Amino acid sequence: MSARRCARPEDTVAAGRALAAWLAPGDVVVLTGALGAGKTVFATGVAAGLGVRERVTSPTFTLVRPHACANDRGIATLYHADLYRVESLDEVADLALGELVEESAVALIEWGERGDALWGPVHWEVRFTLDDEVRELALVVPPGRAPATGWAP
Amino acid sequence: MILSIETATTACAAGLAGGQRSVEALLASDRRHVEVLVPGIQGLLAAWPATLRDVSRIVVDYGPGLFTGLRVGVATARALAEATGAELVGVTSLEVYATQAAARGVTGAVVAVVDGRRGELFAQPFALGDEVEALDAPRVVTPRDLAEHWAGGASPVTFVGDGAIRYARDLGAVPAATCLLVPWPSPVTAMAIGARREAAPVHPLYLREADAVANFATRSRP
Ligand SMILES: Nc1ncnc2c1ncn2[C@@H]1O[C@H](COP(=O)(O)OP(=O)(O)O)[C@@H](O)[C@H]1O
Ligand SMILES: [Mg+2]
Numbered sequence: 012m013s014a015r016r017c018a019r020p021e022d023t024v025a026a027g028r029a030l031a032a033w034l035a036p037g038d039v040v041v042l043t044g045a046l047g048a049g050k051t052v053f054a055t056g057v058a059a060g061l062g063v064r065e066r067v068t069s070p071t072f073t074l075v076r077p078h079a080c081a082n083d084r085g086i087a088t089l090y091h092a093d094l095y096r097v098e099s100l101d102e103v104a105d106l107a108l109g110e111l112v113e114e115s116a117v118a119l120i121e122w123g124e125r126g127d128a129l130w131g132p133v134h135w136e137v138r139f140t141l142d143d144e145v146r147e148l149a150l151v152v153p154p155g156r157a158p159a160t161g162w163a164p
Numbered sequence: 165m166i167l168s169i170e171t172a173t174t175a176c177a178a179g180l181a182g183g184q185r186s187v188e189a190l191l192a193s194d195r196r197h198v199e200v201l202v203p204g205i206q207g208l209l210a211a212w213p214a215t216l217r218d219v220s221r222i223v224v225d226y227g228p229g230l231f232t233g234l235r236v237g238v239a240t241a242r243a244l245a246e247a248t249g250a251e252l253v254g255v256t257s258l259e260v261y262a263t264q265a266a267a268r269g270v271t272g273a274v275v276a277v278v279d280g281r282r283g284e285l286f287a288q289p290f291a292l293g294d295e296v297e298a299l300d301a302p303r304v305v306t307p308r309d310l311a312e313h314w315a316g317g318a319s320p321v322t323f324v325g326d327g328a329i330r331y332a333r334d335l336g337a338v339p340a341a342t343c344l345l346v347p348w349p350s351p352v353t354a355m356a357i358g359a360r361r362e363a364a365p366v367h368p369l370y371l372r373e374a375d376a377v378a379n380f381a382t383r384s385r386p
Contacts, residue, residue, distance in 0.1 A: 107232045130282055131283050132306060134282070
């Protein structure tokens with residue numbers, strides 16, 4: 012697992028676009044890292060890469076927001092979730108994100124580690140650490156998937 | 165009479181039993197539980213013919229299984245029991261599968277497997293003889309770990325359930341293993357189990373919750 016250095020917000024957006032190119036229907040992506048680490052900024056890049064036209068903002072108050080996608084990979088919907096404000100695991104389970112994505116969607120879940128046991132072993136994870144302006148994004152590829160060549164030097 | 169509700173897999177099914185008769189129907193196989201369950205029950209009752217007032221016991225599969233299915237099935241069973249005064253009885257998807265294997269003449273070691281999604285199975289081992297005896301609690305496992313666990317033993321084992329269909333390749337590779345392809349837990353089998361069981365409150369069994377609750381509690385907020 013290697014980390015990709017993102018010095019500016021645009022770099023974090025580009026990292027999101029890079030991940031989007033590897034996503035397939037059914038994928039769950041867990042984003043972990045402190046407040047302000049760049050998870051939502053990254054989400055805008057993933058959304059752009061999947062062909063989402065509308066503006067992507069933090070779904071903190073709605074927990075999850077579906078975005079229609081336009082791409083040629085069978086991903087019709089991006090579910091963008093944020094578990095920062097959830098109080099109990101029931102709330103996370105109730106979203107049924109793992110099942111929602113199965114047919115033709117992907118889920119991008121900020122603070123997703125809060126529902127870790129629900130996602131199973133087969134999910135992506137992007138771990139954000141920040142040092143002043145620079146963000147380091149470590150990518151964990153689901154078992155059985157091709158390595159993320161070119162993610163980090 | 166008994167009404168049975170099955171929503172633990174992408175299939176939605178229901179059954180009725182009374183006197184010497186029992187019927188079951190597959191209402192949909194593509195996770196349309198919300199849409200088909202109540203009309204399906206009404207259809208079964210009309211065909212019998214009977215009404216909800218004739219139902220004295222409701223048997224519901226409370227999991228483990230498909231989250232989005234189970235919450236429809238359990239909520240519907242609870243609401244119907246509340247409205248009619250019928251007794252509510254829960255059975256697990258895994259015991260229903262094991263009992264279906266027994267009904268097909270399987271004996272010895274049987275592992276009931278429900279597709280847990282996200283690359284995992286809900287699994288529980290049983291010994292089938294005169295009775296269907298659970299040997300362990302239901303667990304969440306990867307197909308690979310389950311196969312590895314059983315590959316060590318020399319005695320035959322039968323995997324039964326929808327999980328054995330999805331992961332037939334992993335599980336079928338276990339020496340001396342048989343995969344019994346049963347696509348969904350049978351409501352008629354569920355009623356046979358539930359007829360002898362005491363009524364009790366029913367909650368969906370998600371199985372991952374126990375782990376996840378612990379995980380949630382240990383994580384402090386920033
Ligand atoms: N290299 C960088 N990558 C991402 N965001 C950055 C970077 N440098 C500064 N920022 C700023 O940090 C903030 C990150 O916010 P956000 O993506 O909402 O964080 P999170 O969703 O992780 O709480 C934004 O205001 C963004 O402009
Ligand atoms: Mg955010």
